Amino acid sequence: MSNIIEINNLEKTYKDGDTETRALCGVSFNIKEGEFVAIMGPSGSGKSTLLHILGFLDKQSAGDYSFDGKSIDDYGEENLAKVRNKKMGFIFQSFNLLPRTTVLNNVKLPLLYSGLKENLWQAMAQKAIEQVGLTHRINYETSQLSGGERQRVAIARALVNNPQIIFADEPTGNLDSKSGSAVMQLIEALNDHGHTIILITHETYTAEYAERIITLKDGLLESDKKVEQRRKDAKDSFTK
Numbered sequence: 086m087s088n089i090i091e092i093n094n095l096e097k098t099y100k101d102g103d104t105e106t107r108a109l110c111g112v113s114f115n116i117k118e119g120e121f122v123a124i125m126g127p128s129g130s131g132k133s134t135l136l137h138i139l140g141f142l143d144k145q146s147a148g149d150y151s152f153d154g155k156s157i158d159d160y161g162e163e164n165l166a167k168v169r170n171k172k173m174g175f176i177f178q179s180f181n182l183l184p185r186t187t188v189l190n191n192v193k194l195p196l197l198y199s200g201l202k203e204n205l206w207q208a209m210a211q212k213a214i215e216q217v218g219l220t221h222r223i224n225y226e227t228s229q230l231s232g233g234e235r236q237r238v239a240i241a242r243a244l245v246n247n248p249q250i251i252f253a254d255e256p257t258g259n260l261d262s263k264s265g266s267a268v269m270q271l272i273e274a275l276n277d278h279g280h281t282i283i284l285i286t287h288e289t290y291t292a293e294y295a296e297r298i299i300t301l302k303d304g305l306l307e308s309d310k311k312v313e314q315r316r317k318d319a320k321d322s323f324t325k
Contacts, residue, residue, distance in 0.1 A: 087154070087279055089250060090116040094147035094159065097134050097304075108134040111148065112302040114172060118249070121276040123284040123292035123312075126301035134256070135301065136285050139253050141169045153249070170198050174243030174280075176272075178255035180235045182242075184228040188219060189225055192241045199246060213241040217271060233264030240271060250281040257291055269294045269316070288318070 097109040097300030109131045116122050126132045137143035138150065141157070145219050150157050153172070161169065174195075182191050192210040201209075214223055217237040227235055236256060253272055273294050276282045284295055292298050293316045300307045 086119050088115045088151075089153055090283075091116040091149075091151040092139075093216050095135075095138065095150060096146050097131070097138065097143070098146045102176055108304055109145070110136075112301070112304070112306050113148075114306065114309055116301060119276070120297065121273070121282040121284070123286055123294045123295035123298045125286060125289075125298055125300065126307075127287065130301040130305075131304040132285050132301050136252055136254055136283070137167060139283065140173055140175060143167045157263065166198075167200075170195060171246055172249045174246065174248040174251040174319075176236070176239050176243050176251065176253040176256045178258035180227075180239045182227040182235055182238055185226055187224050187226055188214060188230070188238050188241075189223050191238055192245050195246050196244060209245055210241075213245040214238075216244060217241045231264070231269060232260050236260060236264070236268050237271065240268070240275075242274065244280075248280065250283065251275060252283050252285070254285045255287070255289070256284070257286075259263045265291070278304045 086172050093113045095109055095112045096107070096111050100105045112131070112135065124135060134143070135323050138145050144157070156285070157165065163235050178180050189210055192213055195208045196209060204266060211223070214220055215229055219234060219241065221235050221251070222230060222234060227238055230238065233317055251272070254278065256270055256272065260268060272282060272284070284292065293312055293314065297309070299309045
């Protein structure tokens, strides 16, 4: 498969007056379409900065980043926003849901900026909710759901545009071990169905669902290894 992400000597420096902080110090790697990659590292290692750059939420200070065969420098701001909406999905540790809004309407949110006709939104959102096993909660407000259910809503929202790539930022960080395991099995199943997954985590147990673990330390790539023993427990939690 071809590379969906190529980064070469990526650097990020934050400036605050005369003070400079280097968050990334020349990181290079490629990710193939359909891969499941975990990015690990302690607090301050640069993994969140890297996620923001890869997800078009921030720009590097130096180095090259190509997404889907095209340098991000060639996209332009408007095209970056369109690509982010259509080709990328995001799952966050804090869910980022509207609490007094139904599951259905939370999942519809990315479609507001998709350019798709509104008469398609209902069916697309319903399909995504079905895929994460929450049809029975479709008209519930998200404030009425458990943590594990809220994260499933967040996954459905990330999935609704059928993105090429899904970024999962500490998706089990606010969940108990049972709910966290169920969420990771669901993310793994999304990968089995063709989505490229980039998982940001500090937990080895969670990272071992991936095929490959990239470890950062002090803004540098410390290691890039295949996972020898993956935690492939359940593939049937995802419904076509």
